[in-house]
Amino acid sequence: MNRLFDAVTFGPARRRRNMNKQLAQLTEAYRSGSSFAPPPGRASRDQVSAASNARLLLLLTLIVAAVAGSVIAARSLAHRAPAASVGPTGPTGVPTRAASAAPASPGAGGARINGTELPPSGVDSSPNRILPAVPARSGSGGFAITRRDPQNGAPVGYDPCRPIHYRVRDDGTPPGGDAVIRESVAAVSAATGLAFVDDGSTVEAPSDARRAFQPDRYGQRWAPVLIAWSNPAETKELAGSVTGTGGSQAVTLTINGVSQIAYVTGSIALDAPQLQRTAATEGSTAVRAVVEHELGHLVGLDHVKDRQQLMYPESALAVTRYQSGDLRGLALLGNGPCTPTL
Numbered sequence: 001m002n003r004l005f006d007a008v009t010f011g012p013a014r015r016r017r018n019m020n021k022q023l024a025q026l027t028e029a030y031r032s033g034s035s036f037a038p039p040p041g042r043a044s045r046d047q048v049s050a051a052s053n054a055r056l057l058l059l060l061t062l063i064v065a066a067v068a069g070s071v072i073a074a075r076s077l078a079h080r081a082p083a084a085s086v087g088p089t090g091p092t093g094v095p096t097r098a099a100s101a102a103p104a105s106p107g108a109g110g111a112r113i114n115g116t117e118l119p120p121s122g123v124d125s126s127p128n129r130i131l132p133a134v135p136a137r138s139g140s141g142g143f144a145i146t147r148r149d150p151q152n153g154a155p156v157g158y159d160p161c162r163p164i165h166y167r168v169r170d171d172g173t174p175p176g177g178d179a180v181i182r183e184s185v186a187a188v189s190a191a192t193g194l195a196f197v198d199d200g201s202t203v204e205a206p207s208d209a210r211r212a213f214q215p216d217r218y219g220q221r222w223a224p225v226l227i228a229w230s231n232p233a234e235t236k237e238l239a240g241s242v243t244g245t246g247g248s249q250a251v252t253l254t255i256n257g258v259s260q261i262a263y264v265t266g267s268i269a270l271d272a273p274q275l276q277r278t279a280a281t282e283g284s285t286a287v288r289a290v291v292e293h294e295l296g297h298l299v300g301l302d303h304v305k306d307r308q309q310l311m312y313p314e315s316a317l318a319v320t321r322y323q324s325g326d327l328r329g330l331a332l333l334g335n336g337p338c339t340p341t342l
């Protein structure tokens with residue numbers, strides 16, 4: 001600290017002036033024949049001053065480096081905050097919309113968290129449910145929930161106060177496939193009390209890296225649910241006897257330390273070649289069972305061990321519609337809270 005104080009108060013300049021004065025005196029003494037060598041074992045003032053200056057220069061260099069390092073560290077921390085958590089329940093996850101990144105109002109540009117753009121909040125949101133809630137079914141069990149809120153254990157589902165938009169990639173649609181999708185969507189809507197809106201067709205291909213917000217393709221809102229007729233070459237999960245795959249992506253809303261989770265979009269991939277064969281041998285009812293099963297995954301149901309339920313992982317010709325356990329789980333998933341700030 002003394003050296004730092006000395007440096008700040010221009011001590012080196014004073015010593016440099018004194019040194020120059022004494023050096024001039026020594027030079028004059030040399031010219032006059034006087035000896036100017038230092039006593040044995042002692043360094044000359046030039047050597048002492050040079051060593052002192054070297055130490056001072058080293059100290060100042062360390063101070064500058066430390067200050068610069070502090071600035072760099074502060075900038076790095078600023079880029080990391082606020083931390084974005086990811087909550088994947090389908091192919092990809094979506095960063096948390098934190099209180100420090102206030103949701104934008106409808107019509108405004110999307111907020112960003114750690115460089116990830118989010119859509120304006122509350123698009124299509126209503127103050128109340130769009131469709132009446134489905135009463136809880138009698139009995140118990142028979143269903144499994146894919147994801148629960150870690151804070152209170154409540155099932156994670158879609159917002160019942162806004163419609164679930166969906167689009168169909170219809171390449172390779174089997175005969176009657178369009179009608180099967182409409183009927184299956186109507187069935188899951190009736191079982192959950194969630195409203196679905198058909199936005200027509202799309203050319204978007206299914207992907208594990210599908211983004212939940214695609215403004216260039218779908219505008220300033222969460223991307224619609226994608227239902228794609230696909231094949232094993234395009235969708236690896238459809239290999240073997242698997243005829244479909246489905247899931248949804250969730251966003252966590254955190255305000256004043258209280259978190260709320262809801263699904264915002266999802267996707268379903270259906271094995272078109274295999275379901276074309278199924279339609280030819282077993283009829284469209286068997287195809288509909290596959291589509292309803294995957295829609296069950298979309299809204300939040302997991303597989304069950306009960307072979308009498310449609311959410312059993314293997315298809316059975318005797319089970320082609322949602323059963324009692326499936327319906328209990330679907331009613332529960334459709335009774336989640338409204339999330340207008342998402």
